[in-house]
Amino acid sequence: MRLTVTPENLLEWIALKINMVPLPLLHAQIFPIVGKAVLEAADKGVFEAVHKGKQTVDEIAAECRLHPKALRELMGLLLVLGYFKQRDGRYTLTRISQRWVLKDHDESVFGMMLFNNRVVWPWFEQLGNYLQTGEGIQYHDHLTTDQWAYYQQAMLAATGTEAKEFGRKAPIPKNATRMLDIGGSHGQHSVALCKKLPDLQAIILDLPPAIEQAAPLLARAGMGDRVRHQAGNALTDDFGESQYDIVLLSSLAHHFSNEQNREVARKVARALKPGGVYIINEFIRPETDGKSDGVGTNLVGNSMDLFYGLTSTAGNYAISEIQSWQTDAGLKLSKVKSYLSIPGRAMVVAKK
Template sequence: MRLTVTPENLLEWIALKINLVPLPLLHAQLFPIIGKAVLEAADKGVFEAIHRGRQTVDAIAAECQLHPKALQELLSLLVVLGYLRYQENAYTLTRTSRRWVLQDDQESVFGMMRFNNRVVWPWLEQLGNYLQTGEGIQYHDHLTSEQWLHYQNAMLAATGTEAKEFGRKARVPKQATHMLDIGGAHGQHSVALCRRLPNLQAVILDLPPAIEKAAPLLAQAGMGDRVRHQPGNALTDDFGESTYDIVLMSSLAHHFSDEQNRAVAQKVAQALKPGGVYIINEFIRPEVGGKSDGVGTNLVGSSMDLFYGLTSTAGNYTVREIQQWQREAGLKPLKVKTYLSIPGRAMVIAQK
């Protein structure tokens, strides 16, 4: 997936073709404004207000307590971006907005938008220091109670669509009964597999602050004791021996160094039953030079690699690197499964 500048007429096409348009200026000037505008619109309740029938500038401004002139400028941009329609002095939501940004919609990414606006945006100011020193933020060590709540809601929002696809596509033993979900927090991936496999039960190993805020989110899935939390730390805890048919580590490898991921893989291999699988579910860093790895070179993998480096000092890994951890632990890599809904993301699976 790539962000592209699309010409709207022949002259603009020619200007792009002959390199007359300063694309870096668009990246530097427009993209930050666009990103922040969408985040603020969600966080300030603009989409919700329109959804509830407040469709004129004055009505939206009154409900959201915003300045009418400033709001008018924001709404005009949201129309251009395809979030809103404007007709006869009234704004309405497009299909994109109705599906993805309303707070209470099951598939909404609103939680991620609020987290990015309130918590992540200030982190980006540290990117220059990270590039000079290599020292990331290590945000798990500094989140407040309120930020942990925003974080867990963001993770839930980020996996709403992915978890369904994971539940359908993940290659797992059909008769699996026991699963370990390392760092699974809200547990949506475990829930998806438990709904697919009627005899499966899952244990979610996660940090106590994560569990505190994620437990109510997991409870909404109504899985009872089939999916439960267990406080712990993947880097220090023992996983047992020949205990699990499935071990999943989703969106956690990017927080660990190469050495730490190798150590976790060794513990996972010991904890798996014969025929069991270890699934590392991650954004994939593209191979240098664009060499095919089954996932592809794309904007998502590259940008998330830089983001995770900044925020947790590790970063993404290539498929080749992940499979090397699995091979060294005595596991056999299987076919990589990619996502249709989340480009640049994949399940890297290995079997004991």
């Protein structure tokens, strides 16, 4: 899956083919306004207003307290992007908007859109400094209480679809009874596996500020004591010995350095029961030698690598790097599982 410029007629195809179209101009001028327009539309309640039946620009503007002229321009762009259909001046939602953008839909990414618009967008102003100094933001150290809340809602939104696929595809022992979910916050991955295995119980190890905001999100799953939080820090806590059948590290390795991930893997190997599995769930950075890793698009892996470098100073890792942490800890490699719903993302699995 790639983000591309698609010609709409033969002349445009020829212009692209012979390099007449200044693609860098599109990247620099068009893509930023596209991203910000989608975020602002979600934040300002435009999609929700149309869902309520406000179909004309004037009706939507009144509902959202927006300027009609500015909103008409926004709606024109969102129409082209496929978020709306329009007929006789009346707008309706497309299937994309209905499934992915409405905040009450169980697969909605609305939480991530709100977090990106209200918290993340200003971070991009620091990219130039990061490129000069290599010093990232380390945002976990600076989030306010409100920002932690946005962050946890975003993580919940980002994994709604992924967790379902994880529950179907994760290669886990069928008789597993204990799981450690490191940095699992909202607990969707643990919940998915516990629904699959009736005897499984999971502990979610996370930072206290994360638990404070994630606990209400986990409570919605109604898993009672089968999935519970435990305050801690993966870098400093001991995980015990021969305690768990499954250990999951999802969307956390990119916050840690190479050596920190090695140390976590060593503690995980000690904590696993014989036959237990260690799953590292991450966006994958493409191999530097150009060899295919079977995960998919370079756009996702490379863009998230830069984003995580800027925001937490580590970044994505290639599959070979992740597997080296596992093998150095004495674990045996298993098959890598890629996601259909989240391009560029994979489960890197090892067994004890």
